[in-house]
Amino acid sequence: MAAIKRPAVLLIFVLLLSLVVYGLMNGAIGTSLTSGEGEGTPLLEAPHPHIPPQKIGFPSGKGGESVTSADGFVITNTILSSWVVMIILIGLFYMGTRNMKIVPSGLQNFLEFILESLYNFVQGVAGEENSRKFFPIIATIFLFVMLNAWVGLLPIYPALGFIDHGHMKGHLLRPAGTDLNMPLALALISFVFVEFWGLKLLKLNYLTKFVRLDNLRKGNFAQVPIDLFVGVLELLSEFVRIVSFTFRLFGNMTAGEILLLVITYLVPFVLVLPFYGLELLVGLVQALIFAGLTLVFVVVAVTPHSEEEH
16 A cells, blocks of 8 residues: 555655746746846736725627616625625535434534534523524624635636636626625624614613713712713724724735735745635634624623623
8 A cells, every 4th residue: 555655645746846846937936037127927917906896797788798787786796706605505504404314424414513513602602591592693604704715715716707808807706705895794783783682681771881870870970971981982882893893804805815816926836825724714713703702792792781890
C-alpha cells in the first residue's frame, strides 16, 4: 500500500508545485518582475470591485437590448444570490427530513448534528424555559449568514456574468453579505426580535429600563436627571445595535470579497487556497457573532430589571 501511495503523493506534490510556479510567473506580480514596463499581460484581468449591487437585465426582444426593473421591483445580483441560498437551505432540510428515521444516517444525521449543536448553544445561554422560543430565529440567522458567506466562495460566482465586447460587464451572482441592504435587514429583524420578546415576557415592565420612575416616586429628585440620562442612553444603545450589526457584517464580507479578488489577480491558483480557508473561518465566525449577540441581547431584554440590579 505504501508503494502505491508514494507515487500518487509525489505526483500530487509535483502538480501543486507546478501550479504554484505557473501562478507566480503568470500572475500580476510575476509578469511585472519578468517583463519590461508595458510588456507582459497577467493571466487574469485586473479586478474592478463594485460596492453597490448590480441590477440584472433581461432581454427585451427589441434589438437585443436589455431592460431592468428600475421602475418597479429591482432584482440585483445579491438578491438573486440570497434566493439561491434560501433554495439550498430549503432543499437540504427537505431532503434530510422527507424520510426521517429513528436512527438517523446520512444527511438527516448531519442536519440533526448541526441543529442539536445550535440548540445546545441557545439553551446554554437562554436556559431551558426560553430556548425553544428563541431557537428558530437564532438558528435561521446563523445558517443564512454562514451559507451566504460560504456559497459566495464558489468559483461559479465570479465566472457567471454579462459579457460586453469581451469584458465582464456585470456578475450574475454576488454574495448577499456584500450588499448593505442584507446586513441591514438582518439587523432590523434582530432588533424587532429583541424588543418583541422583551415586551411579550416583561409586559410594560420592559419599558422601565428606558423610563425610570423609582426615584421620582420615592422623592429622590436629585437622582431624577441621572435616571433620565441613563434612560436616554439605554434607548440609544438599542438603535446603535442596528448600526453595529449592519456594518460589522457588511465590512467583513466586502473586505473578504475584495481580498480574494486581489490575491487571485496577483498570484492565481494554489497560493489563493489559504485565503479561501480564512474566508471559510470568517464566514463561520461572523454568523456566530451575529446570532450569538442577538441571543445575548434578547436574554438581557427578558431578564427582569430587579435581577439585573441584584
